[in-house]
Amino acid sequence: MPGRIEDYAVIGDLQTAALIGRDGSVDWLCLPRFDSPACFAALLHDESAGHWRIGPAEGGPATRRRYRENTLVLETEWDTPDGTVRVTDCMPPRGEAADLVRVVEGLDGAVSMRMDLVLRLDYGHVVPWVRRHDGDLAAIAGPDTIWLHTDAPVHGQDHRTVADFTVGAGQTVRFVLTHQASHLPRPQPVEAHTAIESTDRFWRDWMDRCTYDGRWPEAVRRALITLKALTYAPTGGILAAATTSLPEQLGGTRNWDYRYCWLRDSTFTLQALLGTGYRDEARAWREWLLRAVAGDPATLQIMYGLDGTRRIPEQTLPWLSGYEGSAPVRVGNAAADQLQLDVWGEVLDGLHLSRESGVAANETAWDLQRALLDFLEGNWEQPDNSLWEVRGPRRHFVHSKVMAWAGFDRAVKAVHHHGLDGPADRWLAIRDRIHADVCARGFDPERNTFTQFYGSTGLDAALLLLPRVGFLPWDDPRVTGTVDAVRRELCVDGLVMRYHPQQDDNVDGLPGTEGAFLACSFWLVDALHATGRRREATDLFERLLGLRNDVGLLAEEYDPVSGRQLGNTPQAFSLVGLVNSARELSGTATRTTASATDQHTGPS
């Protein structure tokens, strides 16, 4: 049985990531990339879909675990009646091949250990052929070979590889699992202890570049390390999360594949990284973006594969029962074909932010922005699927229109403040038309709130972002009215639902419901802070910190009733929310969105 979502820690090598439960079992790993088929998919079924457990023979959860300070090296410890043992796990930043390194170390007494390796390629589907080569194991299936190099005595048993051994104080037993394409020669295995030390150094060096000096430094640093772990180093692409199909409702069907690069999520991640000193990542992301969206801006997708791949068709994997029975398990994501107008605005805002932050200008980037503006000019009046990717009918979502406004606003500023070339007066006029349209059709004066879409009876937590992008000032009564309405109508036990799915005739077109959306809850922290309710903002922020798991990770959502994390994990959206709110509350936030002096000055 897989653990709770919050039972999982993550390790990764900037090309893929493994999730490790409190019982020492790797229950999720895709090789060689984040979006490759999993060789351990127990998370979405049970151990027969592949897992790799190393722990005391008696089983059970660890007594404690932690990351080594400022690193992605995980240490899991068990106190047993016979002694204490530690397993150290890491994935060294990629050299010749992907390696997963696990070292067992006796700390006290002598502990009987068991290793249970069940390799199932293609998401639990394919049992590999296992052969011995010079004392190591090679598991071969189709395009993949997975090598196991260890000094433990392993043997095969019922299509799995097991080892029973005892570690005494001061003894270590090493395991290195390496992936290689099956047509290539065996890669040089890394030495486990050396790999742990070099991984440790890599992450410490990366953390040394962090400029964050505000409150809650450990939570912010852990979030930043995790965001970095969600970047795909070869291309600079930024993932939404490391998993697919962890459910938004236990037992439900809201199960999606997040192992791709959403322009929206990446832009938000960029804000958090730029605001904490990580300019190289911002540059790499911009270059990724320019390559991914090259071509006709009318064919811009809201998301791409890690290398900018456009086709990520959605399929279901019927042989997997799903996390706690939450089926179907999906790979690929049909949202890639949706129209989500906010994305144009977010990309324009993200590139504006890079410019404002002094990340060197690039002529191609401005050409792209002009092309995006041309598209937006002809399409901002279209209904769309919104940032929530609704699968119901397209509507005139207020947040989408406001982000179109933000796109033109940033374009005008690019001309006025940065001397770039463009028809600023025309853009200004469109900007003001959008503003007037939203204020006339997207605001309900009787309820004193903006609405989810034109004519909607529902609300949307994304409305909390309107003042952040400068659409109206925080003290505008329409903004304070909307913040109050979100609190009144969308909060469950103080946490924020992104909207009520059943509202407006089932706005998202999906069955079931979902948990509180953690990113939105961080947006409420920022809104409370900006509207002068600072104590409440801090209280909510600290409550959200308390929802992180024991190693500081957050999934997409949280169910206040069962007290469990829900959805894909670790999720960039949630962690970006944490970093940005910490910066706001600490007063260390530099401009990542329009400041008060940049607020809208046109009509309405």
Ligand SMILES: OC[C@H]1O[C@H](O[C@H]2O[C@H](CO)[C@@H](O)[C@H](O)[C@H]2O)[C@H](O)[C@@H](O)[C@@H]1O
């Ligand atoms: O709820 C329906 C949609 O859920 C997913 O989208 C959500 O995750 C995205 C990645 O973090 C995020 O950008 C989006 O705002 C969220 O709504 C899923 O990917 C969609 O396919 C699905 O329709």
